[in-house]
Amino acid sequence: MTTRQFVETDNRNFFRVHRQVYVCEDTWRRELTRIFDKCWLYAGHASELEKPGDFLTRKIGGRPVILVRDVASEAPLAFLNACAHRGAVVCTDAKGTANRFACPYHGWMYDTSGALTGVPGRSAYGRVGEGLPEPSLPQIKLDDYRGFLFINFGEPLVSLASYLGGAKEYIDLVCDQSEGSVEVLPEHLHHSIRANWKLLAENGVDAYHLPFAHKRFLELLDSLGTDPNSHKRSGVGYALGGGHGVIKSGPPSTGRPIAYWSPLFPADMKAAIDKKFDDLVARVGRGRAEDMAHTNRSLFVFPNLVINDILGLNIRTFFPTSPDEVEVTVWGAGFSNDTPEERAMRVSALISFIGPGGFGTPDDVEILESCQRSYAHAGIGYSDFSRGMSVGTTKHTDEEQNRAFWREWANYVEQP
Amino acid sequence: MTATFVVPYMSAVPIVPDIVSRITSFLALEADLLDEWRLDDWFELFEPEARYIVAPLQRAAESAPEQALCLILDDYERLRARVRHFAGASTWMEQPRSRTRRLVSNLRFLASATEEIVVRVNFVVYQFRNHESWEFVGSAKYRLVPHESEFRIRERSVQLDHESISKQRRISIII
Ligand code: FES
Ligand SMILES: [Fe+2]
Numbered sequence: 001m002t003t004r005q006f007v008e009t010d011n012r013n014f015f016r017v018h019r020q021v022y023v024c025e026d027t028w029r030r031e032l033t034r035i036f037d038k039c040w041l042y043a044g045h046a047s048e049l050e051k052p053g054d055f056l057t058r059k060i061g062g063r064p065v066i067l068v069r070d071v072a073s074e075a076p077l078a079f080l081n082a083c084a085h086r087g088a089v090v091c092t093d094a095k096g097t098a099n100r101f102a103c104p105y106h107g108w109m110y111d112t113s114g115a116l117t118g119v120p121g122r123s124a125y126g127r128v129g130e131g132l133p134e135p136s137l138p139q140i141k142l143d144d145y146r147g148f149l150f151i152n153f154g155e156p157l158v159s160l161a162s163y164l165g166g167a168k169e170y171i172d173l174v175c176d177q178s179e180g181s182v183e184v185l186p187e188h189l190h191h192s193i194r195a196n197w198k199l200l201a202e203n204g205v206d207a208y209h210l211p212f213a214h215k216r217f218l219e220l221l222d223s224l225g226t227d228p229n230s231h232k233r234s235g236v237g238y239a240l241g242g243g244h245g246v247i248k249s250g251p252p253s254t255g256r257p258i259a260y261w262s263p264l265f266p267a268d269m270k271a272a273i274d275k276k277f278d279d280l281v282a283r284v285g286r287g288r289a290e291d292m293a294h295t296n297r298s299l300f301v302f303p304n305l306v307i308n309d310i311l312g313l314n315i316r317t318f319f320p321t322s323p324d325e326v327e328v329t330v331w332g333a334g335f336s337n338d339t340p341e342e343r344a345m346r347v348s349a350l351i352s353f354i355g356p357g358g359f360g361t362p363d364d365v366e367i368l369e370s371c372q373r374s375y376a377h378a379g380i381g382y383s384d385f386s387r388g389m390s391v392g393t394t395k396h397t398d399e400e401q402n403r404a405f406w407r408e409w410a411n412y413v414e415q416p
Numbered sequence: 417m418t419a420t421f422v423v424p425y426m427s428a429v430p431i432v433p434d435i436v437s438r439i440t441s442f443l444a445l446e447a448d449l450l451d452e453w454r455l456d457d458w459f460e461l462f463e464p465e466a467r468y469i470v471a472p473l474q475r476a477a478e479s480a481p482e483q484a485l486c487l488i489l490d491d492y493e494r495l496r497a498r499v500r501h502f503a504g505a506s507t508w509m510e511q512p513r514s515r516t517r518r519l520v521s522n523l524r525f526l527a528s529a530t531e532e533i534v535v536r537v538n539f540v541v542y543q544f545r546n547h548e549s550w551e552f553v554g555s556a557k558y559r560l561v562p563h564e565s566e567f568r569i570r571e572r573s574v575q576l577d578h579e580s581i582s583k584q585r586r587i588s589i590i591i
Contacts, residue, residue, distance in 0.1 A: 094474070185483075185484060185485050186472075186483065186484040186485065187472035187473075187474050187484040187485040187486070188472075188474070188485060189485060189487065189581075190473065190579075190580040190581065190582075191580060191581035191582060191584075191585055191586065192580065192581070192582035192583075192585050193585055194585060213508060215506035216501050216504065216506045216507050216508075219497070219501070219504070219506065220494070220497045220501070223493075223496075223497050223500075224493065224497075327580075327582065330485075331485070332485045340483065343482075343483055344480075344482035344483060347482055347483065347484065347485060347486070347489065348482060348489055350485070351485065351486060351487065351488065351489060352494065355485075355487060356487060356581040356584070356585070356586045356587045357470055357487035357488035357586075357587040359497075359498070359501070361586065362509035362586035362587065362588045363507070363508040363509045365509065365585050365586040366508050366509045366511075366586070366588070367508055369546075369585070373546075
């Protein structure tokens with residue numbers, strides 16, 4: 001039996017996690033420095049930085065960050081949104097296009113490569129540039145996998161590609177399903193949950209809860225004409241290494257914009273959606289087309305990214321602002337060659353379930369918060385993740401993908 | 417003879433005072449129905465073809481709501497399901513049911529024609545749940561159609577002022 005501080009398993013029959021991990025302040029601080037400051041974190045998508053000079057500012061891993069497509073190199077870059085002089089926020093706009101950023105405090109000026117290009121009264125700094133390091137906007141390591149931009153606040157031990165490892169092929173399944181490129185939809189959903197972030201990491205790849213917690217959503221589908229029997233799915237849940245995991249199931253009774261019609265989509269789109277499947281088969285072959293179009297896939301990338309390729313494509317990240325609160329951001333995504341009708345269909349299907357006003361997320365919020373309330377400050381008892389373990393199954397409703405998360409978490413947090 | 421006056425803001429639509437009080441009391445009735453959880457009666461206020469929209473928080477979008485990620489974009493059928501679910505046992509987000517209190521004010525006429533009147537109000541909804549409370553603040557635009565002595569809602573479009581649904585965490589009530 002392996003007994004670690006919080007994660008306990010005999011690697012055969014049981015796998016459990018002490019609930020202290022959801023409430024403990026020390027653990028949360030360890031997570032910030034050992035996980036969020038060390039791992040590759042999803043930051044944004046290349047389609048959000050279309051042309052040179054396009055920038056956006058957002059909080060990533062709890063810190064204010066500027067993502068910008070550098071004017072000279074045209075490469076996406078990431079900077080701490082904090083002036084090298086005294087740390088004032090250099091860019092206050094949420095997004096825009098710029099050649100340079102001017103700090104409001106003392107007027108230092110930076111170009112889109114982060115270089116300091118202007119200092120009011122520069123002669124007062126006689127020695128700047130003469131052997132001393134030239135200040136610049138603090139740069140953060142950024143790497144790109146097929147348009148998905150990740151940043152790393154530390155000294156990454158591995159490249160993004162090897163960090164993603166087995167998760168890459170599931171990102172490919174998203175990117176390759178259209179001849180167009182992935183495009184993040186305008187606007188995003190932003191909300192919090194008064195629950196520990198790891199409850200959301202578990203929930204993102206938990207298919208077991210769907211018929212219970214989300215009965216209401218399935219009832220919505222049924223009321224629109226879906227055959228209730230079609231919700232009986234079969235599928236698999238895999239650990240992908242590095243704490244990443246995936247659940248994959250079908251038939252996708254709630255619909256897939258490519259290419260599985262459901263009543264969440266307009267009736268007059270049915271023919272067009274069906275035709276997409278034929279096109280897909282012609283382009284990528286039947287097996288891969290079925291993988292893309294006839295399965296729901298939720299990919300979890302350690303520590304805080306979920307890419308849901310379900311009734312709509314969406315990208316969700318989250319970050320713990322305290323042991324008992326997590327901030328969540330959700331972007332919808334489509335493809336550059338979507339028609340306005342297809343985009344409308346994606347939006348409509350996506351928000352039918354996802355987000356603070358959907359028919360799914362608010363029920364998750366209520367339930368995850370109730371878990372958190374029950375742990376209170378004492379963190380009594382254990383949570384169980386042994387589903388499928390002793391019977392040796394890896395169904396989508398089993399919990400191997402959750403165990404993968406917890407093993408990786410223990411590697412980061414529980415080592416001395 | 418009824419005097420007419422001009423609302424000196426947003427639009428110069430001649431308004432008969434009577435319609436101001438009729439719309440004010442219609443909106444107060446609507447707020448009461450929601451606070452009292454009489455949602456079937458509330459749903460009756462909508463025209464078939466009606467939409468209920470909660471727009472994106474970021475407000476950048478000038479595009480049509482269906483082209484960007486809104487919070488809520490219900491057509492009539494989805495709204496019917498939303499309402500019906502509140503009565504069901506699997507709507508965990510409202511088990512047990514929240515209490516709410518709505519304040520609706522600052523009525524503006526944006527357009528007025530015989531077949532459709534467009535008004536905008538400011539609102540606050542206080543929500544009480546799990547021994548906590550929070551509020552939703554925003555404005556709501558109504559496209560109203562005269563119906564008998566009252567009105568029917570053709571579109572109810574809400575713009576929240578919040579930067580994030582962080583204090584509230586979810587929209588588990590009609591706002
Ligand atoms: S803090 Fe930016 S110029 Fe001084
Ligand atoms: Fe869920």
